[in-house]
Amino acid sequence: MKALLALLFTFSLLVIGCKKEPGEGGRAEIQGVLYEQRYNGTTDLPIGNAYPLSDARVSIIYGDGDYPDNDTRTSPEGRFHFPWLRKGDYRIYVISECNAYNNCTVGIYTDVEISGRKDVVVIDTILVRNY
Numbered sequence: 001m002k003a004l005l006a007l008l009f010t011f012s013l014l015v016i017g018c019k020k021e022p023g024e025g026g027r028a029e030i031q032g033v034l035y036e037q038r039y040n041g042t043t044d045l046p047i048g049n050a051y052p053l054s055d056a057r058v059s060i061i062y063g064d065g066d067y068p069d070n071d072t073r074t075s076p077e078g079r080f081h082f083p084w085l086r087k088g089d090y091r092i093y094v095i096s097e098c099n100a101y102n103n104c105t106v107g108i109y110t111d112v113e114i115s116g117r118k119d120v121v122v123i124d125t126i127l128v129r130n131y
Helices: 002-017
Strands: 024-037 046-052 057-062 070-073 079-083 089-098 105-114 120-122 126-128
Touching: 024 089, 046 079, 070 079, 079 089, 079 120, 105 120, 105 126
Parallel strands: 024 120, 024 126, 089 126
Antiparallel strands: 024 046, 024 079, 057 070, 057 089, 089 105
């Protein structure tokens, strides 16, 4: 009887300790598209239409972390994806210019929740500025 109780106790510890955190190792995916809009530096008005931004870095943060856990580059059509993710919360971000006057950059963040093991979450188009 003691052996059975010890076995059940050990098994319950394993089950409790196996909670999967957000990150790689699952079958879900986050997809998106990155567009760029050029701006006139003196009038702060858009120039032309936005267009897909190729070979740009897109980063992902798993859970409530503060630093990027992974990144990828966009395709020629501005598309990106992060495959093989587990259920949980994620933050997708890219860097955009602030404006032409103070020559700075700003992060654009999109929070995403994956609720199913095989979800494919398509986020809204992300628009970055270029002066």
